[in-house]
Amino acid sequence: MKKADLYIRVSTDEQADKGYSQRDQEERLRRFCTSNKITIGQVIYEDHSAKTFNRPQWTQLLSNLKKKSSKTNLILFTKWDRFSRNAGDAYQMISILTKLGVEPQAVEQPLDLSIPENKMMLAIYLAAPEVENDRRALNTFYGMRRAKKEGRVMGMAPFGYINRSKEDGKKYIALKEPEATNLRWAFDEIAKGFFSANEIRLKLNTLSSRKLSRSAFHVAIRNPIYCGKVFIEKYKDEEAYFVQGQHEPIISSELFYKVQTILDGNIRQERPNTKFLTDTKLPLRGFLICPKCQRNLTGSASKGRNNRYYYYHCLPSCGFRQKAEVANSIFEEELQRLELNESMKKYLKKIFLDNYKTFVKTPINEKKDISDEIDQLNSKLSIARNKLLAEIIDDEDYIEIKKDLKEKIEKLEDQLSKNDFERKTQNINGLIEKGIESITNLSKLYNEGGIKTKRDIIGSIFPEKLEFDGKTYRTTRMNVVAYRIFQINNELCGNKKRRNDYKNHFSCLVAKTGVEPVTSGL
DSSP states (O other): OOEEEEEEEOOHHHHHHHOOOHHHHHHHHHHHHHHTTOEEEEEEEEOSOSSSSOOHHHHHHHHHHTSTTOOOOEEEESSHHHHOSOHHHHHHHHHHHHHTTOEEEETTSOOOTTSTTHHHHHHHHHHHHHHHHHHHHHHHHHHHHHHHHTTOOOSSOOTTEEEEEOTTSOEEEEEOTTHHHHHHHHHHHHHHTSSOHHHHHHHHHHHOSSOOOHHHHHHHHTOGGGGTEEEEOOBTTBOOEEEEOSSOOSSOHHHHHHHHHHHTTOSOOOOOSOOOOOOTTOTTTTTEEOTTTOOBOEEEEEEOSSSEEEEEEOOTTTOOEEEHHHHHHHHHHHHHHSOOOHHHHHHHHHHHHHHHHHHSOOHHHHHHHHHHHHHHHHHHHHHHHHHHHTTSSOHHHHHHHHHHHHHHHHHHHHHHHHOOHHHHHHHHHHHHHHHHHHHHTHHHHHHHSOHHHHHHHHHHHOSSOEEEOSSOEEESOOOHHHHHHHHHHHHHHSOTTOOOOSOOSBOOOOOOTTTSOOOOOO
8 A cells, every 4th residue: 555745835925815825725735635545654743935955844744754764655746836936946956855765646637657648747737836037027027116116115124114004005114213213313413424334333233132243234324215315227228326205314415425435445544543331430431541562552441359440441461550540540630620710701701702702603794684685676676767767777687687687685684583593592692501511510510510521522622642651641732622721720829929839640741852752731
């Protein structure tokens, strides 16, 4: 008596579209075996595509058939498209099974493969589903390409977007917050050129619940979808090109192409040697240099018996090492000294306002310029009217001139009515007050701020590296504005002879020329 293994294959889309349920196939196969007195061995269920034989259950079945203990004579399935949808692979697999003494057979499309003419019928049975697959794939390809040309984004929404459906069932992508805002920030940071793309990615991952790998982030910042463009790939004689998408862009086209230029290396950026940090215990890491070997100091924590201890340190070969707690404390103490008194605040406010009025177009002057331009246009209109009455120009020329001038006058009058010049003036005063207040409470802002705020303050005051020897700080250059402000303040706060008795830990001593490089104190 023959022994058969039953092979039942169905994919999700086939089960939904054609009703190829596993239960229905099994019933037909068992009925066939009962009618023909065939013993049933294994019943194999497969849910993979028949485009190839690289299917888990089929691989396992073939491995069992190759064993000497196997007594299977037949592999039964309902139709030949359950066996394969690729004619070339099917013939090769039939040859392998024949060598193993196993005959594949479709119970609803039976063929005696020992008869040569039946192989022509087999070719039809195998080619038909393959043609159907190819036609379906081609229709899908053309449909997706047509949708792309209409500006629609196909497939899963990229980072920063989410898939949505309209009432008519059409799919589209919409902005997803906070991912969209965070990605916009990432593009802005790359355009500034201060940090590498990977450093920005690491910071982005701390802001978003969805994490991006290095490769996924690189694909994202290269994706034109974010500036509202959809890329149409080259196909046959049709060249590749971009179309305007139907979705809302996250960034502008100018920002996107600027980032691409930077990533391609066509713009050389001078980047400071700083990194995004998450460790609040080491705010000075990246700003310090070793007093022994002039290398950049790094920072790390040592695990003690009951706690973690933080240090700024050089290479092991150098051996320089300082407690981060001490270095941070001395730096904070010195920031407290860099404060302004009330008289200095008034003086700075007056200087800022004078410079604003001198070098920036003030709201009052802007209002006057608009009014003067309106008067000039009205004067030109009056001259044109006089020329018309004097018959120097004809009616058509006058109408054209009048239309052009009227449009310009209406735009300027609309601008004059909408602009809140008084509010602009108040905003300038408010901004100056806010800026001076920040300088006045610099140490408070530093102590209460997060790691980013602290590093922004350090970087804005000290553009060059700081040298710390355990007691004092030295630097080659201080921000010129901050230096002048605090230098003036120190001089004004001294006694009548303008001498300051306290010793600043930001060393003001200058080394003699020839002994070491000349450095100015803070």
